[in-house]
Amino acid sequence: MxxxxxxxxxxxxxxxxxxxxxxxxxxxxxxxxxxxxxxxxxxxxxxxxxxxxxxxxxxxxxxxxxxxxxxxxxxxxxxxxxxxxxxxxxxxxxxxxxxxxxxxxxxxxxxxxxxxxxxxxxxxxxxxxxxxxxxxxxxxxxxxxxxxxxxxxxWSQPAFLDAQADAVRRAVALLPDPQAGARLVFTAHSIPTRADQAVGAGLYGRQVADAAAAVARRLTADGIVDGDEPGRDFDQVWQSRSGPPQVPWLEPDILDHLAALAAGGARQVVVAPIGFVSDHLEVVWDLDNEAAERAAELDLGYVRADTVGTxxxxxxxxxxxxxxxxxxxxxxxxxxxxxxxxxxxxxxxx
CATH class of the missing domain: 3.40.50.1400 (Rossmann fold)
Known part of the structure; x- marks a missing residue:
């Protein structure tokens, strides 16, 4: 035994x-x-x-x-x-x-x-x-x-994905205009592109993308994501790169993406830090400070969803x-x- x-x-x-x-x-x-x-x-x-x-x-x-x-x-x-x-x-x-x-x-x-x-x-x-x-x-x-x-x-456990989806729902309710709709952006910690390809041939990048899509599917009934056009109402981006500037990392970076959304006519955005289990420094600094400040500069309504935490x-x-x-x-x-x-x-x- x-x-x-x-x-x-x-x-x-x-x-x-x-x-x-x-x-x-x-x-x-x-x-x-x-x-x-x-x-x-x-x-x-x-x-x-x-x-x-x-x-x-x-x-x-x-x-x-x-x-x-x-x-x-x-x-x-x-x-x-x-x-x-x-x-x-x-x-x-x-x-x-x-x-x-x-x-x-x-x-x-x-x-x-x-x-x-x-x-x-x-x-x-x-x-x-x-x-x-x-x-x-x-x-x-x-x-x-x-x-x-x-x-x-x-990452694919239903409870993990369900908790992520409810965090997005709570964030949407906090938007300046909850009825006006918002672009949903999932973010995770970037890593060097070469590193992602070296272990599992892009395994991490694929898993984050699949998890973001699985959470988005849970939000179609709420109208947060358009179920008829998967991917149209949400994006998956990266954050917190820290290596030498000449080394390519997974992109797009969230700050660049916020600018692209504003240029495309978006007025509100919900950022869901799906890559993080709790609100550690990369969340509270990179998202609650840098990304929030960039959104304000771009006149984007901005709410960051909770991490799953407790x-x-x-x-x-x-x-x-x-x-x-x-x-x-x-x-x-x-x-x-x-x-x-x-x-x-x-x-x-x-």
Missing amino acids: TEPFTALLFLSFGGPERAQDVMPFLENVTRGRGVPRERLDEVAEHYHHFGGASPINALNRDMIAALTPAMSGRGRDLPIYFGNRNWGPYVEDVVEQMYRDGHRRALVFTTSAWGGYSGCKQYHEDIGRAVAALSERIPAAADEPLLLRKLPQY DPRFIDMVADLVDRYAEGGGDLQAPGCGDNGAGCRSGCCG
Whole structure:
């Protein structure tokens, strides 16, 4: 009989929570990527605009607080450990603590819904690095090894898409003229075009496009999207590029797209950050500041939809995933699923 999993690792990107940590954090994130110092200084100012803290850790703790009773309601009283890739609490330290607490089999939920390198494979690498660090810190772990099983990608889960659709509905109701209609724009974090093609042959870009279309289909009955002409009433764009200017990234960029919409006669726009699980810095700065200011300059009515965050359907979706895999079941060939950093199935992110 397969042994059950006894803990859940909630694994995320990480972010600074004090002003003095901003630059060390950014150096962690960009190490080896050739990002100019002046670009780091520019991004650091975004964090200092919010007192030097990214909201991501607090938002992750909010999701964990919501997830705990949702799992308990399914009879899964698994302790939840919170770890990050780029800042404290670092995943290596958290996995060591988990092991010292007696856990030998843990599921891993990541705060990215997507495939591709940054969205999936890099989280496998984080898990593999933490397992390797554990064997160095606790040599006895070689005789009693730890199994960390990453839960699959969830971008196509109905609950995730339903929560996204309701966020758009709420945003439409907040428009200056809700009855006048608006252009719906889905946005996600851009990545280098070459990187998107290198892992899964454009997997990430395709998944974002498919998820945006799936949410749009849910909005046809509301008249937000025209079901007779799929794609006519919504767009899918990108944001938050940060690499060297000579490297092509996925386009169009949201700021350029807002200008194009205004030039084409649009008067109102709803921006849905489908690529993000919660309102971390790329959402609250790039969309709530830069994009909102650009829309005002263009005389565009502008509302940004919520991220799924602690929406009960999204939290229940996570709890359902945990429940499905907790006894050793679940589809081990599902995209994104893998053990101890070994990566996903062939043709996905590995």
